[in-house]
Amino acid sequence: MRKYKALMLIGDGMADRPLAELGGKTCLEAARTPHLDQAAKEGALGLLDTVAPGLRVGSDTSHLALLGYDPRATYTGRGPLEAMGVGMEVRRGDLGFRCNFSTVDDNMTVIDRRAGRIREGTDRLAEAINQIGPIEGVQVLFKESTEHRGALILRGEGLSAEITDNIDPHEDGRPVGRCAALEPGNKEAEFTAQVLNELVRRSYEVLKDHPLNKERQAAGENPANIILPRGGGTAPHLKFFHEVHGISAGCVVEVGLIRGLARYLGMDVMDAPGATGSLDTDLDSIRATVLAALDKHPFVLCNVKGPDVAAHNGDAPAKIKMIEAIDGMFGALMPALKGEVVVAVLADHATAVSTRDHTGDPVPLLLWGPEVLTDTSEAYHERAASHGGLNRFAGLHLSHVLTNLMNVQEKFGA
């Protein structure tokens, strides 16, 4: 039996709604995409609800689903994913939190939740947090992210995410909250809350007189003198990708969040030099890295972030340009893929230029490769996909659709 490889090529937020400024066309309809259209003729289209019809999803929940993990069963909040996204090594069972560096006064009243949107030196502050050391046997791991943001991991026995999410008051002028167990009597949650409250207190102790904050105050800037964790969740006990699907996977993605998730799932995250995650990204480098990944692994995920960035900016021309660039990259890949690799082209969600945010519209899915049953599609876009032969299904099944066409899937039953 001939086995094939597979490429899941995702234009982040590439799907969209009809736009008045484009005469009622979507960006995909308005873009010139000869290679994707050729693949549509040689393959089949359909609509995909990456999580469920009408559901507005993030890139994290959608990628979980697209890789074969039900996000409704496994998603435990942003915290653990945030930690994965900044490059921390997250372990199953870790408690993860998003954090802000903030400014408080002596009475623990929040003066500035974003510490003047501090940009420089947060790595030094993170170092100070990491020197706090274990609290009641619980390891404390911290890493700075962009501006005032950071991620926190608590690692140890007897922790629980069943705690209130009120340390950060989400408003300036209000006191830092004290975390507690959601259910009184939940010993693990009470212990976790106690550790977390103690950590927040100690972060103030180590940061308030930190040289960097002295400098900031001297310059008239708000000191980053505390960390305020929020959005805590337990890193889910997910099987690795190769355990779920029986094959190894490579990953060429630009966004930290998805890179972190892929790493957590045991995928081989490969760097494309010059991939910026923005409109100026180097698609030729991404193309070359995808081919290198396909040399090493039977399954490769590639996510190009640009269309999402353009749509968040409300910039239809930039989104169209990005889509056309992705079409060019796909065209350059086609000769190497043809007859060898099953390709799925899709978006992880729609990002509407009109709303400048993710929407819950279905995304167009193209399947192109050996043994794909062709349909009558002539072009790759939302409207063609809504009449495609694949009809409509949920993103959770896409990985099985691919491993089926790759001829590598275990049989369920006899």
Next chain:
Amino acid sequence: MRKYKALMLIGDGMADRPLAELGGKTCLEAARTPHLDQAAKEGALGLLDTVAPGLRVGSDTSHLALLGYDPRATYTGRGPLEAMGVGMEVRRGDLGFRCNFSTVDDNMTVIDRRAGRIREGTDRLAEAINQIGPIEGVQVLFKESTEHRGALILRGEGLSAEITDNIDPHEDGRPVGRCAALEPGNKEAEFTAQVLNELVRRSYEVLKDHPLNKERQAAGENPANIILPRGGGTAPHLKFFHEVHGISAGCVVEVGLIRGLARYLGMDVMDAPGATGSLDTDLDSIRATVLAALDKHPFVLCNVKGPDVAAHNGDAPAKIKMIEAIDGMFGALMPALKGEVVVAVLADHATAVSTRDHTGDPVPLLLWGPEVLTDTSEAYHERAASHGGLNRFAGLHLSHVLTNLMNVQEKFGA
């Protein structure tokens, strides 16, 4: 309100992928099927994922779904179904196992897992196993299957399938394993493991000097001197078909596995003389038995095995011939069914001539009968179905689609 009967007509493994040797057509597209095409014009088509999109399934899991039972919730491994398939009367809660007759030496090392692929006399060996009698109050029931295969049932109080699956070492030259509880401290599992280990030991005692084995050894053949159970599972607590759907059902199927499942679900399994389950089956006999079944029951399941057999052989011409024979049988049924019976024609899964195995591709579903909303379909095959008016849904719903069109379904809600 006029009530109708229903026929679920399954060409086993009839769906397929496009084949180069057929100019990119599937076997269904290449076959001449005037009667099914006529029904497509008078009815409606769609794609069915018998279990879920992309999932490679067996006939057991797919038939569970098609009859209204979620296999992901109820499928407990091959053991119980194997016992049903060889015609044993399986009861809810029984522990079922697949077994091999094997050859071991005095040190319980496996010399030949298949006992020289023994063909004759396994009924006599089964009789010896059945005379072992209850072990610690647990009934032991055994039945031989083809060649070295058999099925075992343990029946009694306090049994659990939460045991290791290591008695059969799955390789010659290795010792027979000792089964244990998966979780230490699980008393029922520990008891079950103890009973099973004792049964394996006693099977050696009653078989090692069995006259048949003396004959085999005299002829230089490996004795079938032990049974090695594997793939244990608890027969699921499924409701009977008539409890789920409120109507009785008949069943005309060729394969032991599906016959056993149908019997377990309380369906009336009717024999079609001359039905061989292979390419030489007597479709006229099957046709007559289907009509007899429809006289007795409002719902009838018919499965013709031939297309699957041909596809497993990689034989497209034989598969096409079998499809055309099924079309002929359907044509002969049409006058009797017209206006009286809602018919669903489908496959339980695709079996690809190219891979010679089941694949996870969707199957074409035809609905034909009174009050079916027609679509624009002109022929019955995968590609037409991918643009059919029924769109795409999961096999678990098909039984409801039928009882709805039969006008016999209880209302859910007010």
